[in-house]
Amino acid sequence: MASKRPTRANTNTEPPKKKKKKRKLSKKRLFWTLFFTAAFAIFCALAGYLFITVNGERLYNENKDKMIVAENSKVYDRNGKLMGQLSIQKSEPVDDDQIPKLLKEAFIATEDKRFMEHGGVDIWSIGRAAVKDIIARAKVEGGSTITQQLAKNIFLSREKTFFRKATEVSIAMALENNNTKDQIISMYLNRINFGGQIYGIKAASQYYFGQSDLSQLEVWQMATLAAMPKGPTKYNPLRNPENSKERRAIVLQLMQEQGYITAEERETAKNVVYDYTPPAKKQQYLAFMDYVMSEAEEVTGLSQDDLNVGGYKIYTTMDANAQQVIEKEFADDSNFEKSADDVQVQASMVIMNNDTGAIVALMGGRDYERKGYSRVTSSRRQPGSALKPIVSYAPALESGQYTKDSPLSNKKQCFSNYCPGNLHGYSDTISMPDAIQKSENIPAVWLLNEIGVNTGFKFAQKLGITLDKEDKNLSLALGGTSKGTNTLEMSQAFSAFANGGTFNEAYSIKQIKDSDDKVKYERKKDGVEVMSKDTSYQMTEMMKNVVESGTGKKAAISRPVAGKTGTTQSGIKGNKSNRDVWFVGYTPELTAAVWMGYDNPDKTHLLHKSSSLAATFWGKVMEQAVQGFEAKSFPKPETVKPPVEVPVVPDIVSVVTGLSGSYDPSTQIVSLNWNGVEGNNVQYHVYRKESSESDFRLIKDAAIASNIEDFDIVEGYTYEYYVTAFFADTNTESEKSNIVQVFTEPLVPDIEPEPDTEQPDINNGNGNNGSGNGNNGSGNNGTGNGNTGNGNNGNTGGGTIPGVPETNPGTGGETIPPDGTTVPPEQTVPPVGGDSGVTNPVDPGSVNTGTTENGASQGTTTP
Template sequence: MSKDEISRTNRNRDRTSSKPKPKTKKKKRFLTKKRVLWTMFFATALAIFCALGGYLFIMLNGEKLLDANKDKLTVNETTKIYDRNANLIGELSFEKSDPVDYQDIPKLLVSAFVATEDKRYFEHKGVDLWAIGRAAVKDIAARSMVEGGSTITQQLAKNIFLTRDKTFFRKATEVSIAVALENQHTKEEIMEMYLNRINFGGTTYGIKAASIRYFGKSNLNELKVWEMATLAAMPKGPSRYNPLRNPELSKERRAVVLQLMYDQGYITEPEMIEAKAVNYNYKPPEKKQRYQAFIDYAVDEAEEKFGLSEDDLNIGGYKIYTTMDKNAQETVEDAFTDSDNFEKPVDDEQIVQGSMTIINQENGGIVALMGGRNYEKKGYSRVNDSRRSPGSAIKPLVAYAPALESGKFTMESRLSNEKQCFGKYCPNNLHGYSSTISMSDAIQKSENIPAVWLLNEIGINTGFQFVKKTGINLADEDKNLALALGGVSKGTNTLEMAQAYSSFANGGELREAYSIKSITDSTGTTVYKANTTPKRVMSETTAWQMTEMMQNVVRDGTGKKAKINRPVAGKTGTNQSGYSGISSNRDVWFVGYTPEWTAAVWMGYDKPDKQHLLKNSSPLAAAFWGKVMEKALEGVPEKQFPQPDRVDIPKNEPTPTPETAQTVSGFAAEYDASTMTVNLSWQAVPVSGVEYRIYRRETSETEFSSLLNTVSTSAGDISAMPGLTYEYYVTAYYPEQDLESEPSNTAAVSVQDEPQTPEPDPTIDPNLPTPTPDNTGEAGTGEDNPGNSGNNSGGNSGNNNGNNPGNNNGNGNQQGGGNNGNGGNNGNGGGNNGGTLPEITDPPLAPTTEPTVPPAATDPVNEGTEGVILSPETDATDEGILP
């Protein structure tokens, strides 16, 4: 074929083989080049327009506001505080001093504020865009407000601006005033105004007033580096970083400031290190003012709950209506100023401190409070700042109430009271043992075995969750059996304890404690109001049974000193020293309630050590509670405890008793100076199953009180204090007939002033570390503190080092833990942070006839809280740890 024919054939083949393609509808693209360009144009135009508008607003409005408000801090009246009956009790007046010229302010002090608040202060024009951008990036990354971008000039603008609303327009106005300030004043003038105007905690304004308030120095050139850093640390949180109120937090923040000063070249490294190490200990001159402790607490609550800053409150012209009762608050304050109500201190280093909180359980309102003796304005408050071991005061909350709530127990239930171990945890009783004991008697006598046994029966988590439900802050590490005896790692305070007990007093309903009923602003508008919605935490029947049993504690138990002319229910708590061979106490408590009010009292040293311990036990706190509540309740209508409409609780019928019960004879008492123990002995009565009850009276006391119970014919009192004289007697108790004999003859003993040092224990490993005067790490503690009690104290010789394995075996039939002679087992000592757990007694301890290994000392934790509690797997004594 020719080339033409081949070409034609191929074209024909292509025509016949190709098929027509279906037509597709073209989609229009939404983002065309044209649309993108127009969008960018309008966005740019809008941005330029907004920028111009913003610029005009900043320039014109800022200048106008600055001229109108120059040299002004507020146009409102002072904020006023009222009691529950709307009586004025105080005002938030300013504490100011004469302004300081810039040339009289040390350059290093200025540098401290620049380094901390605005390191580009001398470079920007009022607004630091770089800082704002950096803060925005960090906020976005953290998904929260973690860093601010305000300059020193902007902070000054806030103080000049009058309104307290927190809106975008307020922030924009702040910026506009800052720019206007920079236009009209030099950097030095702005810094001078800033330092003379800003708040330094409470009602203290200005750098000179702050220097006088916190350091007693009116000449700023006398300030040391650490003092300058302390002041520069405060603007971020004037209340939080107040060195008088929160010295530890102030020190932490001061360290940050010093680091910034070093990083930016203002101080040398040796200067930084030296300044970081200084502890704040300045005590300002006393300024006594009624109700100051309550006013400070209410102001703190306004800040924390309602978001008002101290500055807002100081210049906002608010009216704060509180729940305070004037008579009750005055009674508490007067009691705290009377030194006769407190144990005399052992030296001039520390005084015995205290705390008390009273709550109206019907509405949750705080009636009165006091955070310490010699309380200063905005000072350290032990009402909520200090946390201490509650001892046996926690037993009703962690063991007895949740057991009743389970429905498996009643107040007449028989609980195990035999000497026993729960795994490696071996608590002990002070009053001896029996096969069983009623729940009511167990609470009245504050026995330890029944509380631990009961918590083990209902489950540790059940008790743990019940305590948390009543408002006491526990940590997960507290989930162990030592919790039954007060073993809480972070401790608690009188506010939490009073709030928790108020649920018993209020028929099982709990209201969160509060001090502010309402707040009105300067226009008279109510801006905040308390929410008093109750929460049921237990049944009415449980609350009633607990009240019935805890009334017996006050009638004839460890809380007899708290009796007043109204019905009272309550519980004592004592946290012993934690030092081997020392029977004194760290903390004493009484938490109780009448049908009207609930109150908690704590007493102790802020920094307990071997020298600073209480000789008295919980009756000291109970007596204080009774004295205050008797007078505080004057004029308050008397009520009765609430009782459920129907109470189905089985009660035991009284058992007929024999006509006679043989009196114990041959009772004798003798003091052994080598062991610092009063040894007691008597002849046995010819009846099996008899329990002997020992009673003691110090000669200054009017009546005898129960000391301990035992089934043997001898015992020892190691809680007798040097220089005092005691009288003792013993009775025979017949459990089956519930009959107690007449008292034996009385024996008197005088305790020597200078007790001899006991001989060293040959079982002690000389390689073990020796204790220091610091607070010993401690943990779960119970009322009657058999941790070191018992016939022999071998239990304490099993390693109390906290971090080292137990390596010393105890001797004898110890009550401190261990199993008849093996005090050490494999225990971990006294707590997660080391140390022997403190012992708790209400009343005092049983005898110890052999010296014990001293506990390993550890650093104190959580503002005086004594150590942390061990898990149930570690060896533990009753309120503590098995040696």
């Protein structure tokens, strides 16, 4: 029997816990706590001071040769030849005794009034600055002494960190330990920047006052120079004379308060007006140098001051010959349309290497100055028809749904209330090469509508064109963008066509080495394939036609050229002048984009000439620029897509015969007659070629009778016609009839002719009253619009071709060269169905620039 386990009583026998009493902090414990805390703080302070001192001495000894601007950075061209130093203007250092005492005191009063008292670091100034910053909740005052500023300038790094500040203090203390105050202020004045590329007190005195002897400086001149370190650009007396004068007054007030000058001297110096103009110094490669500087700052993170005085070697992509050519032609006023006043027609041009994207030459404007306004990157303008290959034709080819042999719609039509127009009339279809060559609008818009606006939008972005969401509309096909583009983006984009479909981002720097010859930066970026080789090949073949016999004919040079013109109309109702003209083209070696126009276009500042002006300039520059590059051929893919198969037409016995044509000048109608053919359901196709066209095109596809009248006539043109019979039952077409030629000679009024006079090379001739189009336009005292268009008793609207009856048509036609060659007209026409201009989607009340070469209703009205 198991024994019972005794049960324990459920009672708590543990004694209750006692509460701990808080120990009071005795005086003795407090003393030792404070003692060890203070000792540790003193030890850290001594260690920190020792480190700063030792480190400062070490850094001072290593860098004391950099106390003055001793070595400029150098820039080399693509062949490694020195282009020049990074063009800082400096003089030899000035010794202590050559700098007037009052000049030193002007800087001390302004920059560091306790300079003669502190040991390199001014604790009181730092404390005062900290208090002001806390009160203002922002950095409003600096606490750096002149010695610290000198120390700061020794180092190339500009990062704002605690360690950098500690290093600055170290150097400042070492400077004070190893130099007198006079030596420190002299080193400071020999080293600091005085605006732009001016370094050192003597160089500044020479540049701003023409005075190399500092002892000859007057009080107001000393104060002007002492005002500049706080803001070398803001207080530059040349660029900002009012700011400079205001700051000068503050400096003079400080000098008086600190006892360096009298109140009378202050008032006299305060009221002097700065009127010195430095002698002009022409320097080569300024525009390219400035672009290089901007790119160098971006890729290295260094400031302009760092790069100027760091002893860097910058190896660029510039071709000296090409840059010299572009500078020479920009300086030639005859290359630009003459303005009605002193406001110049401006321009921009970029030339790139197709293989790499390397920029070989650029120019951001006429009369370009150092760090001036560069239209290469800063100015964005509407590209007009130059954008058609990028947003319509190339993406259509890339989609695989079209080839260059695909027929495109060319009917007069509207696209959801957007109604563009053509200059050369309309037809059921047009080939893609003809549409590009003539810069017709309907096919470009129709094609973008077919492939989808988003497709063209994304394709343009892949080619580096900057677009906004509001640009997703059909006016994009004709260059209608909210912000526009620039010559850098356009040359980048077109170089992809020249480079077999590979897009290279433009760049100007190959490599940067520091003063120790170590590589600081090197370009290592490959191109991106943005389209197939077949697409780029087809686009090149079609854009070659633009230069050979189209709107870009004046860009032809001794090497193969493909390209596209672009014109943006004024956007002013009734004004047929242009805001922007472009030509973007490429040889197998180089791509270049040219823009011309006014910076601020208005009614009196518009271009009267068309994109032929830009094409002419392009050809003049590129003929010379390509000489430095080995001639190549455009890349051709190993396998080219076969053309669209056209059904073989069987032999048909019935052929149209007896075609004849006549022109009635009183009605301006061409009448055609022919012998009909036998058969059921027979229709007739009528084909026409005008004197400016390279091939026939269909103008009537469903004639039933054996005669038609052609109303779409421009007087002075020669027209050729032929007719075929189309059998709808078998879907076959006969061979062409005989070809008949009709010259549309105008009706000559029975009046005494005026003597021939040479007329200005403009697109629009002006009469006294009324208007007339073409040769001898109707209406007495009329206005003639277009080349060789003139009203009776009016002014001739353009040049005529000596000895040749043919003339170019209507408004916007290109200038006819004196050699008698017929040049296809530039596509600018009066609006059809609306005013020229793209209604801004963001602000429907404002009108963007008209954006087509031959368009009407030049944009999309966005609700």
